Amino acid sequence: MHQENKDSSQHITWKINKKEALILGAIFLVLLGLIFWYYFLRPTTSHYKTADIYYENELIESVVLDGKEKTWTLELPENTHQTVDIEVHIRADRKIEVLSSNCPDKICVHTPAISEPGQSIACLPNHVIIKIEE
Amino acid sequence: MANSPKSMSPLNRLVLRGVLLALSFILSAIDHSLPSFLPGVPPMSIGLANLVVLFSLIFLNAKDALIITLAKSFFVFFLRGPISFLLSLSGGLLALLIEVLIWVLPKKKISIYFLSAIGGIFHNVGQILAYSFYAKLNVWVLMFPLALVGLVTGILIAFILNLLTPLMDRWFKNRRKDFG
Numbered sequence: 684m685h686q687e688n689k690d691s692s693q694h695i696t697w698k699i700n701k702k703e704a705l706i707l708g709a710i711f712l713v714l715l716g717l718i719f720w721y722y723f724l725r726p727t728t729s730h731y732k733t734a735d736i737y738y739e740n741e742l743i744e745s746v747v748l749d750g751k752e753k754t755w756t757l758e759l760p761e762n763t764h765q766t767v768d769i770e771v772h773i774r775a776d777r778k779i780e781v782l783s784s785n786c787p788d789k790i791c792v793h794t795p796a797i798s799e800p801g802q803s804i805a806c807l808p809n810h811v812i813i814k815i816e817e
Numbered sequence: 818m819a820n821s822p823k824s825m826s827p828l829n830r831l832v833l834r835g836v837l838l839a840l841s842f843i844l845s846a847i848d849h850s851l852p853s854f855l856p857g858v859p860p861m862s863i864g865l866a867n868l869v870v871l872f873s874l875i876f877l878n879a880k881d882a883l884i885i886t887l888a889k890s891f892f893v894f895f896l897r898g899p900i901s902f903l904l905s906l907s908g909g910l911l912a913l914l915i916e917v918l919i920w921v922l923p924k925k926k927i928s929i930y931f932l933s934a935i936g937g938i939f940h941n942v943g944q945i946l947a948y949s950f951y952a953k954l955n956v957w958v959l960m961f962p963l964a965l966v967g968l969v970t971g972i973l974i975a976f977i978l979n980l981l982t983p984l985m986d987r988w989f990k991n992r993r994k995d996f997g
Binding site for chain 1: 852853854855858859860897898899900901926927928929930931934938951952953954955956958961962964965968972979982
């Protein structure tokens with residue numbers, strides 16, 4: 684009772700061939716180049732950068748990253764229905780990070796400190812976003 | 818290759834699905850516990866659980882792969898939180914979609930390395946897309962390092978699957994002899 688089964692795995696080979704390796708290698712190099720350009724070769728300004736803190740897309744605080752250490756808990760302009768308990772810390776090396784938060788994910792706490800424009804730390808359950816401007 | 822899914826008894830298939838589901842939970846848990854490495858990049862999943870999804874695409878069928886993808890996203894929801902759930906769901910579904918397309922559309926055979934690498938890339942691309950839509954942040958520049966990590970992880974996964982296949986062949990062949 685031999686069944687002619689459609690063997691789905693016959694459609695895959697287990698070795699890589701030249702054309703595919705070339706495509707993957709090209710993608711790899713392009714990505715590497717883009718990363719290199721963005722993180723190392725972009726021109727940077729020499730003045731201090733400012734970090735803007737947004738709550739529900741409204742700017743609530745703007746701090747200059749000038750090397751002075753500072754730790755504080757975010758204060759909302761008017762206390763809405765949800766409480767936000769986020770501790771922000773500016774480091775001596777002019778980076779800003781989130782020390783603690785009352786969100787369940789804690790993604791904001793685990794995001795590394797940011798210092799360059801375009802980088803951001805977001806606590807989405809609390810609707811808080813920290814961005815760096817030029 | 819002696820691994821045709823229809824030759825497995827329904828009980829065997831059920832057990833295999835259960836084991837794969839549990840394995841996807843473990844890999845997802847590890848995946849979402851890894852720290853972030855670049856400044857400004859939030860800790861996102863690197864796509865380890867794609868191993869199980871790919872395995873079930875090959876040795877089971879696409880429906881099982883879809884169920885595993887959905888289930889592991891719900892697991893991440895209970896383990897980590899709603900944001901991780903969104904990231905896992907978007908990345909996993911996009912990766913699965915692209916993998917199925919790459920599997921089905923071309924006429925000739927695809928190498929597992931290519932399939933897994935592209936799946937890994939789109940897994941992370943899906944995460945970035947969901948993150949930027951939900952947060953209304955312009956985080957597209959994060960796509961470059963994360964796509965790279967996805968590519969490398971995909972190749973690693975394909976390498977692991979390559980090591981496992983001879984064992985799987987033997988396992989399936991023995992099972993078929995026992996259960997008919």
